[in-house]
Amino acid sequence: MIQPINKDTLILSKKSTTATPNDAQVGQDLVETLQANKEVCVGMAANMIGVNKQIIVVQIGMISLLMYNPTIISKSQPYSTEEGCLSLSGERKTTRFEKIEVSYLDSNFQPQKQSFQGFVAQIIQHEIDHCNGIII
Numbered sequence: 511m512i513q514p515i516n517k518d519t520l521i522l523s524k525k526s527t528t529a530t531p532n533d534a535q536v537g538q539d540l541v542e543t544l545q546a547n548k549e550v551c552v553g554m555a556a557n558m559i560g561v562n563k564q565i566i567v568v569q570i571g572m573i574s575l576l577m578y579n580p581t582i583i584s585k586s587q588p589y590s591t592e593e594g595c596l597s598l599s600g601e602r603k604t605t606r607f608e609k610i611e612v613s614y615l616d617s618n619f620q621p622q623k624q625s626f627q628g629f630v631a632q633i634i635q636h637e638i639d640h641c642n643g644i645i646i
C-alpha cells in the first residue's frame with residue numbers, strides 16, 4: 511500500500527530497530543510508496559513512511575532493490591556533495607564515499623553482500639543514514 515511521506519523530524523531522528531520477516535509488509539509498502547514517488551525520489555527508508563525499522567529501498571533503473579538491515583562494511587574515496595530529501599526541503603552538504611560494500615537481507619530475508627559505486631552508492635548511504643536517525 512502507498513503510504514504518506516513522514517516529515518516529522520522527531521520520528522526521523524530516531525535510530526531504527528532491526529527488521530524481521532514480520533516486517534515484510536512494511537518492505538512491500540516501501541517499494542510501492544517509492545514507485546508512487548519515483549518522479550521525485552530515488553530511494554526511501556522505512557521511517558519516511560513512519561515505521562522505525564531498518565528497511566530501505568533504492569531505485570536502480572527499473573529495479574527497486576529492497577534491503578533489510580543494511581550495513582556498510584567498507585567504504586572508500588570520500589567526496590563532498592549536496593543532497594535533497596523528500597522529507598526535507600532544500601539541499602544540504604554532506605560527505606559520501608564513491609565505493610561501498612553493503613551487507614543486508616534481501617526481499618526473501620537471505621543474507622547478501624554487494625558492492626556499489628557512484629550514484630547508487632550515494633543513495634544507499636543517504637538511506638542508511640535515515641536508518642541511523644541521521645537526516646543528511
Ligand SMILES: [Zn+2]
Nearest residue numbers: 594595596597
Ligand atoms: Zn532522505
